[in-house]
Amino acid sequence: MESAVLEKNATVRPTGFFPGIRLGVSLLFLANGFAAGSWAPKIPEFAQRLALGESALGVMIMIFGIGSLLMMPVAGAMVARLGSGRISLMSGFALMPMLLLITLSPGWLSAAVAMFLFGGFIGAMDVAMNANAVAVEKAMHRAIMSSCHAFWSLGGLLGAGIGGYLIEVLGIFGHAVLVTVVIGLLIAATWPVLYRHDAPEASVDGGKEKLRLPATPLPWLIGLIALFSMIPEGAMLDWSALYLKNELGAPLAVSGFAYAAFSLTMAAMRFAGDLVRDRFGPVRTLRASAALGMIGLFIAGVAPTTTVALIGFAIAGIGIANMSPIIYSAAGSIPGVPSGIGLSVVTTLGYSGILFAPSIIGFIAAHAGLGTVFMAMPLLALTVLALSHLVRHAERK
Incomplete structure (x- = not known):
């Protein structure tokens, strides 16, 4: 049909x-x-x-x-x-x-x-x-x-x-x-x-049956990868400008450059993302991306000046750029799971990181400072590296 x-x-x-x-x-x-x-x-x-x-x-x-x-x-x-x-x-x-x-x-x-x-x-x-x-x-x-x-x-x-x-x-x-x-x-x-x-996928050949949540753990594990991959994106959006202004003394006009530097390198790498994934495969691309993201966030967290922080955020953008697209491609290609269902599970878990983690960061930053938060955030990438083999389903034949 x-x-x-x-x-x-x-x-x-x-x-x-x-x-x-x-x-x-x-x-x-x-x-x-x-x-x-x-x-x-x-x-x-x-x-x-x-x-x-x-x-x-x-x-x-x-x-x-x-x-x-x-x-x-x-x-x-x-x-x-x-x-x-x-x-x-x-x-x-x-x-x-x-x-x-x-x-x-x-x-x-x-x-x-x-x-x-x-x-x-x-x-x-x-x-x-x-x-x-x-x-x-x-x-x-x-x-x-x-x-x-x-x-x-x-x-x-x-x-x-x-x-x-x-x-x-x-x-x-x-x-x-x-x-x-x-x-x-x-x-x-x-x-x-x-x-x-x-x-609508749920209306093709399956009625309401395809709307059930998957019993297999694979979509949920890929969703966990999405969660830890997307938390830094939310942190960058909501806290990077405040970090530059309050802790590094940047003026208002410069504070927005933190997210701009992150978005600039992210956009450039995403335009090349399909070619990179075809050349190196989704698993190796995700691992390299996670490693670069860890390095960039750590540099930003320990930065003594605004310029060094911007360099760190730019490196983080290079690393984080293609993590979400690879994860989404894998979620839509899980064997035995309709693509719409796999994507819904992974998207919900992933965006929970973007949407809710920054609010938790606010409570942590009130006691430890945003620099400490950015410096510790690379620890999240360890989970991504541990589960990275699961995105092999994003391979395009």
Whole structure:
């Protein structure tokens, strides 16, 4: 039945179908990454305006994470019913004004609601656009996941790299308005070229049977790899700017460069990710990536100056870049487990690290400092190295 669906889709593909749908899903990742990156340079002002200490800021970030994890399964169910293209657009337009809403929040209660919605629509769009990328891969019969994640990193680089400067030039409100407009334009540009012919996997040949959680431990172990691989990404997004500003004395305009340096090298390596994985294989690529990530984070944690910290964050970006795409490819190729189910397990566990670990880091940093946190974070990569052989299922024959 699945082949019949694909054949039916093939009959409606216009000229230039493949470049078009690849551009469409890439713009989704770019918009989502730009929204996330634009949040990073706003964090110091957000904390100062609401008089939030590191522990209280950690609570706000946890609320962001709760919103994301609650909306992810909702978005997954909506994708199953309506398709990834439609839900990607809906969640993208809903995400558009969220940073503006955070900026206009007068107190901690309204800010908490805005953070919950911001995290919720970031998470919903993330699920939908990754599902769309998987559908495009199947239609094109080639891997594009690394390059899609590269566009997410590029969006994060742009948002974080120019965010501090724009805040100083335009002010907090002007920056939020500009971010809202840019996200809206990117989503609007996606509209005519987005792939909308994906069939929900759970409805093909299996009814509700395929929606059951897998009994085999392999998806859960790969999800554990995702968890420890993605915690540093969340830490970089939420704490790197504050680390440069508060502990290394960097000015506001420079503090956003930490995440920008990380995103720059990550984006570059993700654009090359498919070629690297084809050349060295997923297992060796993951091991080398984990080792580089460990080195970079340690350098950043012990850095005596802002420049050295930026070098460390850049090295960490090189290492961490292709870990998630390899893990996702493995999750979607587990023998005996439908790809949608494997991806849902691994994505949920992985994003738990991005969304909740930074809030825990806030409580630790209040007592030990963020430098100590970044210096100790490479210990997480030991689990990745120990289980790295499990991503052999990402091998492309």
